[in-house]
Amino acid sequence: MAVAVGAILALQASPAQAKVGPKGAAQGSASAATDGKQVTVGVSKVQYSGDTKRKGTQATGDLKSVDGTWTPPACWYEPTYSPKEMEAMVKGWRDIKIFGIGDLIGNLYDSKYKSGDPKDGGYKDYNLDKEGKGMFWAAVKNPDRENDPEANLCDKPPFWVDNGQTPQEPLAVSPRVLGEAAAGTVELTPTEITMAPSATSTVNLPTWVWTPGNGFKEKHASASVAGITATATAKPVALHLDPGSPDATMFPGSGTCPINADGSIGTPFAAGMAGQTPSCGVTYQRAGTYRLMASVTWKISWSASTGDGSALPDSVYTAPPQPVTVQEIQSINR
Incomplete structure (x- = not known):
């Protein structure tokens, strides 16, 4: 029954x-x-504030643990x-x-x-x-x-x-539950890159990669209920490039481009810079079409009004693959 x-x-x-x-x-x-x-x-009576998707803004991305050991509750x-x-x-x-x-x-x-x-x-x-x-x-x-x-x-x-x-x-709500719930709502800056050349690259000549200024800054999202407030902090660390080919030289050599002081990544290409080495970019050594992947790593932590707090596993936000066509013709970027 x-x-x-x-x-x-x-x-x-x-x-x-x-x-x-x-x-x-x-x-x-x-x-x-x-x-x-x-x-x-x-x-839920949890109230969210700060850089959070719960405010009705369009979600730009979700935190995903690098090693898969953490997800929001x-x-x-x-x-x-x-x-x-x-x-x-x-x-x-x-x-x-x-x-x-x-x-x-x-x-x-x-x-x-x-x-x-x-x-x-x-x-x-x-x-x-x-x-x-x-x-x-x-x-x-x-x-x-x-x-x-x-x-x-x-x-x-x-x-x-x-x-x-x-x-x-x-599973009762606690500072940690609130901290992790807040982390799961952080509205991330989209991982979008600009490249030069933007259409077709050339074998053995660098492709410059950069992002707009003021884009990658710390994000803070808070969750409050039952007299407890927990705030999650997401701090961008670096952008990593995966050229999609073993026959490529990365700039810097690790393929990991640091965040500049103004929140930008890399250096925008301009006329007269063709003979220089990009601070962030890639040189392909063989012709072909490749899928360049760009991902930003974020360090995540939370702290609560109770004095509790801890770090969470680093998370990564990966942009859709960017197709790059590389040709044999030798030419100079201008």
Whole structure:
């Protein structure tokens, strides 16, 4: 019976349908019971600020760990409902009269939070007598990873936490969770390069590579909830060029071009510079068409208002490959 009920609720009250949820429920909240387990997914109250994609600006890129050891958290638990909000949410579900789903969900909540078994938390009347003294913490999903299987790891029903207490739950929101969540929203500067020659290069003559000035500066994004603010810092370190061919000479020899003081990379080519060596570029030694890859490495760290903080693995943002055609004709850039 529990499995059947779970299947019905998963269909009728899925997160995808949350915006048409019950009156009194937090907008975007959803409930489901699966295999006898009741779960509530709430709307995150985390507030973002700074250089963050959460401000409604168009995303320019996502941080990706160089070694694949880190990704932003997929879900966490945070203070979501006051006792009155929990009670109002259940009343809202009962207003839904389709196939008795509303009453079914309401009964599930009542059995746990209104007249709950002491073995299951012992909640009474939605803890209304504790209004202002704590919150029900519920699972929330990171919008960037809500379809990731890891977002389903937060599968516990809402649980009560007194004000000033830290829940004994590894996935509960914490300075680190907020710091990593903030890092996942940093709006990066696009990795776009300019080349000269821009169309066709010549064997054994350098192709200059540069980026506009003032582009690559530190980025800061903050996330705040439950009295904690964590700020993630993304600092551009260098641009790395991969010529797409073993028969190429890089400038500098490592293929890694440093960030200039003004936030630019490389030196723009100008008339009269044809005989010079570029500070950032490549010379191809064979004719052909190659895919030049450019990627910027960012050092990531976070710090919180609690005094906590740490570094995260370096991340890289790679631009789409740039086709480079190299010909045998010997000519001079002007």
